[in-house]
C-alpha cells in the first residue's frame with residue numbers, strides 16, 4: 001500500500017465517520033445539520049404605501065397572495081424605510097448602512113424645486129452606490145450563494161450596476177428610477193429597458209415580464225442556495241396597468257382614500273407576481289427552506305394613494321413617507337400568522353439575511369441594523385434602540401401638497417413611542433407619540449421638553465458618530481415672497 005493510498009483510505013474512513021456522526025445527530029436533532037442552506041428571496045415594491053394591501057387595511061386594493069404571505073409568516077406593522085424616497089432607501093437596504101455612510105441622500109439633485117424657495121444650500125448628493133460598499137449580495141456570494149437581480153436598481157449605471165455589487169445576474173436594473181414604459185418593448189422618451197427589448201410580445205406588462213425572468217432564475221438555480229432580489233418598478237409612476245385588470249376596479253366605489261382603478265390594477269399585478277413566485281417555490285419543493293421578504297422602499301405617492309391615518313406621503317419624514325408593510329415568511333423558523341408592532345427599519349434586513357444564510361459581515365463593514373431573528377423565531381425581543389433618518393435635501397411639492405415643498409432638509413429619530421423631527425432651515429422641532437398619535441397631529445415638543453431634549457441629543461450624537469453633514473449655509477438666492485414664504 002502506497003502512502004497516497006493510505007492517505008486516501010484515511011480520508012474515506014474519516015468521511016464515513018463524519019456521515020455516521022451526523023446521522024446520529026440527525027436522529028437526535030431532526031436532521032437540522034443536514035438541510036441545505038436556506039434560500040433568500042427579497043421582493044421589493046416601489047412606492048407601495050403603508051395601507052396599500054388588504055392585510056394592511058385597504059378595502060379597495062386586492063392582494064390575496066400577499067395577504068396569504070402574511071398569514072403564513074410574520075407581519076411587521078411598524079416597519080420603516082431608511083428614507084422617504086427611492087435611491088437612499090435602496091442604498092441602505094443593500095449596504096445595511098444609514099445614508100451618511102454611503103452618501104446617497106435623495107434621488108438626483110438635493111437642490112430640487114424653485115431655488116428662490118430654498119433657505120439653505122443643501123448637502124451634495126451621491127446618485128450611485130459606491131463600488132467599495134460591500135452589499136448583502138457580495139456577503140452572500142462569499143458563502144456560495146447564486147445571486148440574481150431583477151428590476152429597478154436606481155443606484156447608478158455603468159460601473160455601479162447590480163453586477164458590480166455582487167449580483168451574478170442582472171435583468172433590467174440600471175440608473176433609471178422609473179420605467180420608460182410599462183409595456184413591451186419598454187421604450188419611451190427617457191430610454192429603454194434594453195435587457196427586456198427581446199423575447200416579449202405586444203401588450204406584455206413589465207411586472208409580468210420581470211416575474212417570468214425571476215421564475216426562470218429560480219428554475220435554473222433550484223439545486224443550490226440562491227438569493228433572488230425581485231425589485232418591481234411597480235407601483236411607481238407612470239401609473240399604467242393592464243386594461244382587463246383596470247376594468248375589474250373601474251366601477252368599484254373608492255374607500256379610505258383608495259379609489260384609483262389604474263393604481264389598484266398595478267398593485268393587483270404585483271400581487272399576482274408574488275403568487276407566482278410562491279407557486280414556483282412550491283413546485284420546486286423549496287417553499288419551506290426559502291425565507292421570503294416582502295417590503296417597499298418608501299411611502300405611497302400622495303397624488304394616487306392614501307396612507308391615512310398616517311400623515312404625509314412619499315418624500316416626507318412623517319410616517320406616511322417612511323412607514324412600510326414588511327412581511328417575512330420562512331416556515332422552517334417563523335410561526336405562521338404572527339404580527340409584531342416592534343419598530344424595525346430597512347437596514348435590519350442585511351444582518352437578518354446574514355444570520356439566515358449563516359454568513360458573516362465583511363471585516364470593517366459597519367452594519368447599522370440588527371438581526372430580526374429573535375422576533376421572527378419568537379425567541380425574544382430586540383434591545384432598546386433608536387432609529388434615525390437624515391434627509392439634508394429639498395423635495396418639491398407634488399399635487400397632494402400645498403406650498404412649494406414635500407420636505408425641506410430634515411432629520412428624525414424614533415425611540416420607544418416617540419418620534420422627533422428636526423427641520424434644519426429654522427431648527428423647528430416636532431415631537432409625536434406615534435403609538436397614540438400615528439397621524440402626528442399633536443406636536444408635544446413644548447409640553448414634553450425633557451423627552452424632546454433627550455431625543456435631540458441622541459440625534460445629534462448619532463450625526464457626529466456617522467459624520468452626517470447638516471446644511472447650514474444660507475442660500476443667497478433665497479427670496480422671501482408672499483407666495484413662497486412658508
Ligand SMILES: [Ca+2]
Nearest residue numbers: 046047086297
Ligand atoms: Ca420609491
